[in-house]
């Protein structure tokens with residue numbers, strides 16, 4: 001049996017499993033063999049947790065996207081962004097542009 005310990009400090013308790021690189025909204029089958037403790041995770045620049053997924057699992061930082069104060073996996077990142085953000089404004093001005101006859105030539 002594998003003896004689990006933090007990849008950073010080697011501690012044996014308060015450990016959180018880390019998903020394999022490329023995991024999106026994963027489950028236990030996506031765990032890598034790496035484990036990190038909460039203290040190291042909190043200061044890690046390589047691993048982080050999705051705000052919406054189970055907080056007891058860490059993602060590789062490449063698999064997370066930052067939105068406001070939080071990090072999200074790719075799937076939850078889409079859910080985290082309210083629909084009335086920038087994209088809608090762009091769409092509104094696009095509509096104005098289309099409806100404005102001056103631009104039609």
Ligand SMILES: [Zn+2]
Nearest residue numbers: 006009037040
């Ligand atoms: Zn640690």
Ligand SMILES: [Zn+2]
Nearest residue numbers: 050053073076
């Ligand atoms: Zn997530």
